[in-house]
Amino acid sequence: MDWNRTKTIFIITFLLLNAFLLYQLLEKKSASEIDVRAQATVRERLADMNIHITEELPEERSEINHIVGQPIQMEEEAINKVGEDNINVLNDRFVEVTLEDPYEVTSDVEESISDFLDQYVWNADEYRYERWNSDDRQMYFNQTYEDKTVVTYEEDQLVLFFNEDNEIESYVQSYLNFDEEGKEKDMLDPYKAIEVLLNDGIVSFNDQVNEVELGYHSLFSPEGEVQVFTPMYQIEINEDKNYLVHAIDGSIQELAGDSDNNRQNDENETDSGESKED
Numbered sequence: 176m177d178w179n180r181t182k183t184i185f186i187i188t189f190l191l192l193n194a195f196l197l198y199q200l201l202e203k204k205s206a207s208e209i210d211v212r213a214q215a216t217v218r219e220r221l222a223d224m225n226i227h228i229t230e231e232l233p234e235e236r237s238e239i240n241h242i243v244g245q246p247i248q249m250e251e252e253a254i255n256k257v258g259e260d261n262i263n264v265l266n267d268r269f270v271e272v273t274l275e276d277p278y279e280v281t282s283d284v285e286e287s288i289s290d291f292l293d294q295y296v297w298n299a300d301e302y303r304y305e306r307w308n309s310d311d312r313q314m315y316f317n318q319t320y321e322d323k324t325v326v327t328y329e330e331d332q333l334v335l336f337f338n339e340d341n342e343i344e345s346y347v348q349s350y351l352n353f354d355e356e357g358k359e360k361d362m363l364d365p366y367k368a369i370e371v372l373l374n375d376g377i378v379s380f381n382d383q384v385n386e387v388e389l390g391y392h393s394l395f396s397p398e399g400e401v402q403v404f405t406p407m408y409q410i411e412i413n414e415d416k417n418y419l420v421h422a423i424d425g426s427i428q429e430l431a432g433d434s435d436n437n438r439q440n441d442e443n444e445t446d447s448g449e450s451k452e453d
Contacts, residue, residue: 217366220373224380232366233389238359239406239422242320242391244327244351246400252297253348268400269349277342288314288335291343298350302333312337320353324390325404327351328397356403360423365389368408368420375427378412386411392419394428 221228246268253262253270263271272295281287292299302316303324316333317324325332336345363371365387372378391404406422409430417430 217370217373221369224373224382226373226378226380226382226384228369228384228387230384230386232387233408235364236362239362240355240359241357241406242325242353242404243356244320244325244353244393244402244404247350247352249297249348249350252350256297257295265347269347271345271347273345274343277338277340277344280337280341280343291335296333296346296348301350305331312339318351320391320404324388325351325353326390326392327402328393328395351402353404362406362422363408363420363425365408368410368422368425371420371425371427372410372412372418377416377418377427383413384410385414389422 220226248264248267250262250264250270253272257272257274261272261275263273265271274295278291278295279287280291288304292302296302301319303319305315305317305324307314314335314337315331316335317326318332319325330349332350333348334346335343336347338344368387369378369384378384386409388409390407390409392407392409393402393404395403397403407428408420408422410418410420412418419428419430420426421428
């Protein structure tokens, strides 16, 4: 065997590998510098147009997955929480819990609701408040995945039902197990998501960006029991309009009327608590 030739091949291979790794490092550094310059450009455009971001933006991530959710039967878990006599199973995936004695909600609504969830709802810490409907006297919650809100296509994951005395008398709950699907994909940073709305003329001079929240949304009717959830930025403009910006491809969807309804319903909820205290 020609050892000198073999050694030369090893040296050349090693040098080529080092060159390739150096090229990748420079590419990554260049991409990072481009991102920084792009963010600076967006900030400059926002400043020039007197557009203010009033809330802290979500933490940046370079890649993200879609997730899939599959319902589980949770009758046993609910029984362990509230007792067998109070439970009715709906469609093998929802449990309906009727309280023997309605639960009084005090003037400190937020703390009172939190105490109720901890006491009566299984895995309560995985649900996040969504809205209050004063007409039907119902309070809605979404499940979360890695502390990000997950919005299902049609049904609500947790609904509390109130009587006329501002007491909780029952609730309906379902629960999804989540798994990440497919390869991670490049993700828009929060400023790029705002820029999408800027380029589309949705955000304009003197506007306010009140909220930018990264979550997961099911945009299509589920196939069977499995639902696919897409990573989306929900962006609120001028405390009035809400838009979803796809966190991967940048497509836009408007959530018409949600912000007004939620704000009015929250006011009604507060008024209800104050009236009870009086």
